[in-house]
Amino acid sequence: MPQQPRSLPNTFYFSLVTxxxxxxxxxxxxxxxxxxxxxxDGRLPPHTKLPSxxxxxxxxxxxxxxxxxxxxxxxxxxxxxxxxxRGTFVVEQAAPPPAAVPVAPEARKRPISQIGQALEALGxxxxxxxxxxxxxxxxxxxxxxxxxxxxxRIVNRCQRRSHQFRRxxxxxxxxxxxxxxxxxxxxxxxxxxEQIDIVPGSLVGLTIASLAFVSPGDKVxxxxxxxxxxxxxxxxxxxxxxxxxxxAEGLDVPAAIKRAPDARLAYVTPSHQYPLGMTMSxxxxxxxxxxxxxxxAWIVEDDYDSEFxxxxxxxxxxxxxxxxxxxxxxxxxxxxxxxxLRLGYIVxxxxxxDVYTGVKIPLSIYSPTLIQEAMAEFMLEGHFIRHIxxxxxQYQARRDALVTAVNHHLAGVVxxxxxxxxxxxxxxxxxxxxxxxxxxxxxxxxMAVAPLTQHYTGEPKRSGLVLGFTDLPPEAxxxxxxxxxxxxxx
Numbered sequence: 001m002p003q004q005p006r007s008l009p010n011t012f013y014f015s016l017v018t019x020x021x022x023x024x025x026x027x028x029x030x031x032x033x034x035x036x037x038x039x040x041d042g043r044l045p046p047h048t049k050l051p052s053x054x055x056x057x058x059x060x061x062x063x064x065x066x067x068x069x070x071x072x073x074x075x076x077x078x079x080x081x082x083x084x085x086r087g088t089f090v091v092e093q094a095a096p097p098p099a100a101v102p103v104a105p106e107a108r109k110r111p112i113s114q115i116g117q118a119l120e121a122l123g124x125x126x127x128x129x130x131x132x133x134x135x136x137x138x139x140x141x142x143x144x145x146x147x148x149x150x151x152x153r154i155v156n157r158c159q160r161r162s163h164q165f166r167r168x169x170x171x172x173x174x175x176x177x178x179x180x181x182x183x184x185x186x187x188x189x190x191x192x193x194e195q196i197d198i199v200p201g202s203l204v205g206l207t208i209a210s211l212a213f214v215s216p217g218d219k220v221x222x223x224x225x226x227x228x229x230x231x232x233x234x235x236x237x238x239x240x241x242x243x244x245x246x247x248a249e250g251l252d253v254p255a256a257i258k259r260a261p262d263a264r265l266a267y268v269t270p271s272h273q274y275p276l277g278m279t280m281s282x283x284x285x286x287x288x289x290x291x292x293x294x295x296x297a298w299i300v301e302d303d304y305d306s307e308f309x310x311x312x313x314x315x316x317x318x319x320x321x322x323x324x325x326x327x328x329x330x331x332x333x334x335x336x337x338x339x340x341l342r343l344g345y346i347v348x349x350x351x352x353x354d355v356y357t358g359v360k361i362p363l364s365i366y367s368p369t370l371i372q373e374a375m376a377e378f379m380l381e382g383h384f385i386r387h388i389x390x391x392x393x394q395y396q397a398r399r400d401a402l403v404t405a406v407n408h409h410l411a412g413v414v415x416x417x418x419x420x421x422x423x424x425x426x427x428x429x430x431x432x433x434x435x436x437x438x439x440x441x442x443x444x445x446x447m448a449v450a451p452l453t454q455h456y457t458g459e460p461k462r463s464g465l466v467l468g469f470t471d472l473p474p475e476a477x478x479x480x481x482x483x484x485x486x487x488x489x490x
Contacts, residue, residue, distance in 0.1 A: 007049050013059050016043070027062050031070035039079050039090055046092040050080070115236050135480050136467040137448040138275075138424050139305070139335050144473065145394055146338065150383060151374070158373040165369045169357055171198025171345070172372040178379035179331075179345055186385075187303065188320035189329065195353060197346045197360070200367045202330040203229055205346035206267075206300060209328055210237045212359040213298050213352070218264035221256045225455035227274045227302065230267055239264075243458050246273055250280030253287040261291075265298045270318045271306035275455050275466045276426055277418035285318055292326040299327045305335050307388050308470075310396045311420040325349035333375060335423060336388060343367050343375060391470075395423065401474035402481070409485035414464065426452060428464040433488070435463035441487040447480060 017034030019027060038044040050056070053067040060067075071088055074080040081091045112120070170176065176193035183189040199205040214220065216238035222231055224243035234241055242263060244256040251268055266288065270280035280288075292299050301318045309315065319327040329347035337343075348356055378384050399419055406416055406427065414427035429435055435451050442449045442465070449467045453460035469477060 006047055010051055010055055010059060013056060017060055019060050028066045028069040032073050035074060036079060044090050046090055048090040050088045134446040135472040135476060137471050138450055138466055138468040140468050140471040141335055142394060142470050154377050155374045158370055158377060162370055165373060167369055169361060172376060175372045175376035178376050182379060188316035189347060190320060191347045195348050195350055198367050198372060199344050199346060200342040201334060202332040202344035204365055205330050205344060206230060207233050208356060208360050210234060212356050214239055214264050219260045221263050221266035223251055223268060224457060225275060228455055231457050241457060246276060248278055249284050250278055251284060253284050257291060263297055267300045269302045271303055271315050272422045277422060279315055285321055289322055293324040301327050302330045304332055305422045307336055308392050308395050308423060309421040310399060341371055343371055395470050397474055398469050398477060401477040402469045405478045405481035409481050413488060423470040424466055424468045426464055426466055428462055438488055442484055445483055445487060
């Protein structure tokens, strides 16, 4: 209770709060803000008695209900105190915040963990200003040929019965059934719906799996070069990353065994090595599986875009060859459908499902149920298979356009790597062309190419460009490559 109430003239309150009826901020919050600032800067001293809501309503030209809402908010925050029969007062505890204490420059950075230090550069990279892109984005599907009308019709249909959906920790049963059926027939996997977990992107699944199956300090094989975001996740787990070279047959398994025979996990892209593009040979696949069985290690198979093989049928997934249940298979719909779906899946060995699920539950990471239901319907009605076949045909034409354009405009500047599969290509730079300069020239033209060297965890072996080719029609690919060549050769 105020000991020595004081009052200020009503005219004082005209300047205390500025009301803007056109502002997006509600009127009562504008009043709260003005009074709060007045208390903190000392213009409203402790024990000051505020005028009645009737008087303030007239002063600020607002309703008394608005004033009551503002007072209730400030009372709840501890700035004001209402005393029955006496009025509303500024409480003594509502003092100005303490002044900032000068800090030496070397001590200004807040302490962060080793994981934070390792991944800070990755976070900084996504906040760098970038020009609008006009093409060549890695992993970006052909949005110009996506069946939007069909997809929207299915989503709207599912929306009308969304009140019937029931969330499941591992994903909607219908979608898991559809995925199991597809993977068995199209990718040669051995799985049932109960082994499948639905996640908002395959990297989320890798994160959960890394929490469940590896410990800090464990050695992990990683292809070199690699998908650098996967490396970031394994750094997040404080594992010891063992870079393993790749050659024409994919991961060099004998070299990996020589470097770290006791590794706990191997992360591989056997059907389409990321980013270089080769397919792991059958002999290497058997070597990898035999090592995992002997060592009791896990293999994470990232099968990110193997649906799009242009020279022959898709290669059977590594999981389909695994008789010892050592493979954790990751897949995604973001590249074959829409990036904004944020929908992926993990296929786990049966004995790992409970462990994985137990780790996932407290993380509370789930994909939107509506999108899951729509994807299930899209698959079960046969649209997904037809969509992949159509996109494969379209992407092959775009791949061929890229090869023709590069050979015509950039001969002697770049050499294309393996491009028999997938949605991107590697263009190795010839001697005399600096990767950073070429990438900068491409960015200035709005082309979202990536430097090959950024995909290495250690010292880069080769330089070049990584460019997607599925987000542009053939004629646009030709014109883009011509512009890039003109910039490089000028």
